[in-house]
Amino acid sequence: MFSSIFTSEAFAEAWTIIKTQFPLALWETFYVTVLATAFAIIIGLPLGVLLVVGEKGGIKPMPKALMAVINFIINILRSVPFLILMILVFPLTRVIIGTTVGTVASIVPLVIAAFPFVARLVESCLREVNPNLIEMAQSTGATPFQIICKVMIPESVPSLISNFTVAITTILGYSAMSGIIGGGGLGKIAINYGYYRYKYLVMFLAVILLIILVQIFQSVGTKLAIKTDKRLKNQTVKKRS
Amino acid sequence: MAVFSGRYFFMIEIQNLSKTFKTADGDLEALKHIDLSIADGDIFGIIGMSGAGKSTLVRCINMLERPTEGTVCVDGVDLGQLSQKELRAQRRDITMIFQAFNLLMQRTCLKNVMFPLELLGMNRTEAKKKALELLEIVGLQDKAKAYPAQLSGGQQQRVAIARALTTNPKVLLCDEATSALDPNTTNSILELIKDINKRLGITVVVITHQMSVVESICKHVAILDMGEVVEQGTVEEVFSHPKSTAAKNLVFPEGEEGSFVVGNEGEHFIRVVYNGAYAAGKPMIARLAIEKGIEANISYASTKGISGKAFGTILLSISGDENTVKEAIAYLTTEPGIEAEEVEVNVQ
Numbered sequence A: 001m002f003s004s005i006f007t008s009e010a011f012a013e014a015w016t017i018i019k020t021q022f023p024l025a026l027w028e029t030f031y032v033t034v035l036a037t038a039f040a041i042i043i044g045l046p047l048g049v050l051l052v053v054g055e056k057g058g059i060k061p062m063p064k065a066l067m068a069v070i071n072f073i074i075n076i077l078r079s080v081p082f083l084i085l086m087i088l089v090f091p092l093t094r095v096i097i098g099t100t101v102g103t104v105a106s107i108v109p110l111v112i113a114a115f116p117f118v119a120r121l122v123e124s125c126l127r128e129v130n131p132n133l134i135e136m137a138q139s140t141g142a143t144p145f146q147i148i149c150k151v152m153i154p155e156s157v158p159s160l161i162s163n164f165t166v167a168i169t170t171i172l173g174y175s176a177m178s179g180i181i182g183g184g185g186l187g188k189i190a191i192n193y194g195y196y197r198y199k200y201l202v203m204f205l206a207v208i209l210l211i212i213l214v215q216i217f218q219s220v221g222t223k224l225a226i227k228t229d230k231r232l233k234n235q236t237v238k239k240r241s
Numbered sequence B: 001m002a003v004f005s006g007r008y009f010f011m012i013e014i015q016n017l018s019k020t021f022k023t024a025d026g027d028l029e030a031l032k033h034i035d036l037s038i039a040d041g042d043i044f045g046i047i048g049m050s051g052a053g054k055s056t057l058v059r060c061i062n063m064l065e066r067p068t069e070g071t072v073c074v075d076g077v078d079l080g081q082l083s084q085k086e087l088r089a090q091r092r093d094i095t096m097i098f099q100a101f102n103l104l105m106q107r108t109c110l111k112n113v114m115f116p117l118e119l120l121g122m123n124r125t126e127a128k129k130k131a132l133e134l135l136e137i138v139g140l141q142d143k144a145k146a147y148p149a150q151l152s153g154g155q156q157q158r159v160a161i162a163r164a165l166t167t168n169p170k171v172l173l174c175d176e177a178t179s180a181l182d183p184n185t186t187n188s189i190l191e192l193i194k195d196i197n198k199r200l201g202i203t204v205v206v207i208t209h210q211m212s213v214v215e216s217i218c219k220h221v222a223i224l225d226m227g228e229v230v231e232q233g234t235v236e237e238v239f240s241h242p243k244s245t246a247a248k249n250l251v252f253p254e255g256e257e258g259s260f261v262v263g264n265e266g267e268h269f270i271r272v273v274y275n276g277a278y279a280a281g282k283p284m285i286a287r288l289a290i291e292k293g294i295e296a297n298i299s300y301a302s303t304k305g306i307s308g309k310a311f312g313t314i315l316l317s318i319s320g321d322e323n324t325v326k327e328a329i330a331y332l333t334t335e336p337g338i339e340a341e342e343v344e345v346n347v348q
């Protein structure tokens, strides 16, 4: 069946589809991914902080029961396969967006799937912060909130950026999957044309575009992480002219 | 002195302080009934082997570690009675520097020095001005925009010292502040601490496992061994007449004085204790030979110069009879600050 992929008719047909559909699909995929990541960070970052500071021996210990519940919820959400999670959150999506189909509606399951993941990433970043620095802040009279905002988070910015890059590429993959249940973007094109109508060339192109997006996100993230890390030696001190 | 200025004579008073850690394999008594009084304006050394409880003790002074028992008063305030909020305010008066410097690596030096002021909510221009002044005091104003990773260890500790001074503290706690530095850098940091103590009148507590650090800057010293203060007093007293085993081990790390010396038949030994003699420029042994015709060999010597005076022990071996020995002792002890006595050593 693959012999029919590279015929000139197939190319002509694919080109029409690409011209008419790809710019919008690319844009949809991009903003869904970025928005879902942003919301996942908005929820996941404070949660990740709570996981570190709220534990026994942390800088702001929380009731044991609360910590157990949070950990339990995160673990449950992390273990449900995304395809099933998308269907499970239909009621919630309907409440928030008003519908369960379409590009915007797919943001809800993406956020629900991604925030627990982000919370765990943040947790692991913050655990890497040198405990001596926290002791220093405490001995300087910092409140727990100040320690979080002025020590723990700023000191882990480079590793947070690396980890958020992992998150955004993962969410990009999920967003493509949401094409199955009515989400828009490159995933929808790949499934509609490739899976339902056997237009493999279109599907390949959609996949190639996804790969390129991942590459872009990843290299921008890596560069940013390196650039922000002041622990690396030999950085030139900016001179005022 | 400080009494008249209305402040407490003792800046830090520690009474019956104990700290027990609950660990997986039972209770660990890190500190046992510590009593210490540290005078206002003093540089007080707390010396002990690794694991003696030094860090725990210093962390109790700013209540980073809550004592299991006992009280810690700083400038007359019982820290154990304070709420978390009041305690945080007190900590501006009791700042700390560390072995690992503990600078925020993602901030410039200037921002590091501004950190305590930022916590107070001081306005940025004012905080920056103050931070620059302090960087100047530690000699690093040109590094304001550099990041800690671009600085040497000694420079990083200077930044940490500047940071510790921003809130005009009454007490500076130094936990092994020079242990990660080479000897030259150590000396320059110690000089800086000494200078700060003198100029700003800040009471300094120096935690260390190195004799040399205590010798070079401390006025008083306490020896901590297995969670207990086994000896305390002026540096001169403690180091010239170490009584406890822990003190002897620190003062004579190469072993108990002269314990390895083995004598011959007919040889006599005199132990000469320098207890603050102005021995410089007075070659006692040579004069003993010239003026009294008594020849002495040095079998063992461990002396140190502390603020221009000599402290320590010399073991002299003399061939001759009892009278020669008596004569030698009489001659040596005419010098103030020198004690001498005949001692027995193992005979071959």
Ligand SMILES: Nc1ncnc2c1ncn2[C@@H]1O[C@H](COP(=O)(O)OP(=O)(O)O)[C@@H](O)[C@H]1O
Binding pocket: B021, B022, B023, B028, B030, B048, B049, B050, B051, B052, B053, B054, B055, B056, B057
């Ligand atoms: N948080 C802690 N929990 C359990 N044991 C501790 C803790 N902190 C210190 N200790 C123990 O207390 C003793 C003294 O430690 P420390 O004060 O760090 O000694 P030093 O600074 O003199 O090397 C050690 O045996 C150490 O293992």
Ligand SMILES: [Mg+2]
Binding pocket: B054, B055, B056, B176
């Ligand atoms: Mg220690």
